Amino acid sequence: MRLADLSERSGVSTATIKYYLREGLLPPGRQVNATTAEYDEGHLRRLRLVRALIQVGRVPVATAREVLGHVDDESLGRTIRLGAALWALPQEPEPDEEDPAVVAARREVDALLERLGWETARELAPLSPVHRSLVVAVATLIRLGYPWDAELLSPYAELMHQVAVRDLDFMETYASEEEKVETAVAAAVLFEPVLKALHRLAQEEESARRYGIV
C-alpha cells in the first residue's frame, strides 16, 4: 500500500508517519520509484505499536526506538524482548533506601516473592524497575499507615498471575514470532487502563451487591 493508504488504515496522519520514518521508528517502505514507496501489513502493525508506546504508554521517542530495537533483535530470548518494553515504560523513581517505609516494603516484597515461589522475580529484583515500582507502591501504603504485608498481598499477586497467564496465552495465539512480541508489547501498554477500569467497575458492582445502591 502507499503512504496515503497506510495513513488511512492506521488513522495516523501522513506527516506523523513521515516523522516516524525519519526517526527510525518505522522501517522504510520498498521504493517503487523516485517519489513512491510501498508499505505492507508489517508496517501497519509496527505503526500501531509505535502509537501504543508513544501515545498511550507516554514513552519518549528515543525510548520507543530502543524498545523496538529489542523487539527486532532475534538473538535475544523472548522474555528479554518482552521485558525490554515493560522496563522502558515510565516507572517509579529510585526509592530512598534510608526511608524506614522503603526498608519495610522491601522486606515484605521479598517475603511475598519467597512465599509465591516467584524465583525469576527474586533473581531479577536488583535490576528490575518493575520490582522497584512494587517496593515504592507498598512503601507508600506503609508510610500512610496501611501496613500491608506479604500475607495480605499474596492473594492479589496470585490473581494478577492469573491475569499474566491469560496475557501470554493470548499472545501465543499469534502466528509469527514478530507478531507475538509486538502484540505482547502493545498489550502491556494498552491493557493497563482496561484492567484499572475493570477493577473500579467490579468494586462498584460488588459494593452494590453487598450494600445496595442507595
Add this chain to the structure above:
Amino acid sequence: MRLADLSERSGVSTATIKYYLREGLLPPGRQVNATTAEYDEGHLRRLRLVRALIQVGRVPVATAREVLGHVDDESLGRTIRLGAALWALPQEPEPDEEDPAVVAARREVDALLERLGWETARELAPLSPVHRSLVVAVATLIRLGYPWDAELLSPYAELMHQVAVRDLDFMETYASEEEKVETAVAAAVLFEPVLKALHRLAQEEESARRYGIV
C-alpha cells in the same frame, strides 16, 4: 495529641496540617486553651486519607473536600459513600460518540456487562465515570487495531471481580463504619499502583517460566 505529635506520627509537616485545617479537609481539634488544640486517632486517620487522595490520587483540594463530604455523610448508603471517592479520581474525558472505535467499544462493554450479569454496572452506566473510562480504554485498543471484544474481556473482568471481593472483605475487617469507608477510599487510591506493579511482575515471572530468561 498536640499538633506536633500529629505531624510526627503522620509524617506530614505542621504547615501542611494547618493548611488542611484551613481548607476544611481536616476537622478542627478540641481547643484546650487559646493557643493549643488536642487531636485524636480520628484526625490521624483522616490525615492519612487526605494524603492518599491528594498525593497519590492527584485529586485537587476542592475535589478532596467533596469526597470527604460524602465519606462523612451518614445519610448516604455505603455504595454511594465509596463510589463518591472512585468517581472523584481522575478519569478519562468524555469520549467522542461519533468515533466508530467508541461506538464499537461501547457495544462490547455493554455485551460484557450483560454476559457477566453485572446489573448495577449496567444500570449506573449512563452516569458512571468508571464505565466511561472502560469504554475509552477499549476504544483505544480497537482504534489501534487490537479488536478486543466482550468474549476476550470477560475472563479479565472475572479476575478483577475477585480482586474487588478481596478489597471489600478487607474493608469489612475494620470495626467502625467510619474506618470502613475511610479505608476503602484510601485503598481505592493507594492500591492501584500496587496492582499494576504486581501485574507487570507476574508477566515477567510467567514469561521467564515459559521461555527462560536468556
